[in-house]
Amino acid sequence: MITFCRATATATALALLVGCAASSSVDDTPAADVATTDMSGADAYMAQCAGCHETGLQGAPVVGDKAYWESRSKLWQSVLVDHAKTGYLEMPARGGRQDLSDATIEAAVEYMLSLTYPDIPPGGGSE
Secondary structure, eight states: HHHHHHHHHHHHHHHHHHHHHHHOOOOOOOTTTTOTTTTHHHHHHHIIOOOOOOOTGOOOOOOOOOOHHSSSSSHHHHHHHHHHHHBBBTOOOGGOTTTTHHHHHHHHHHHHHHHHHHHSOOGGGOO
């Protein structure tokens, strides 16, 4: 009986993992028409971040909505950039694009913050 329960639990867990992987909408393959070496923060945001951060999909903080962002870390860019690079909760690392450079990720975070807090100068939240 114990062997049967373990086998059932293992099969169920495996089915859930396969189902999650199959339903993932993250495309981690580089887009052929996107120049990642010099992508601006705005371009990176539109290409990889806007899909979730425009609507709040999967709990992503909505760009421009200060209430969503005020509950985030007071360390601002240092933590937000780290989360963007390594992934956080439902957000995949680098927005699902492993080919994006650190500079592009940093620029995308800065761009998102500038849309939400237009009165704060660039880098102003990291002090």
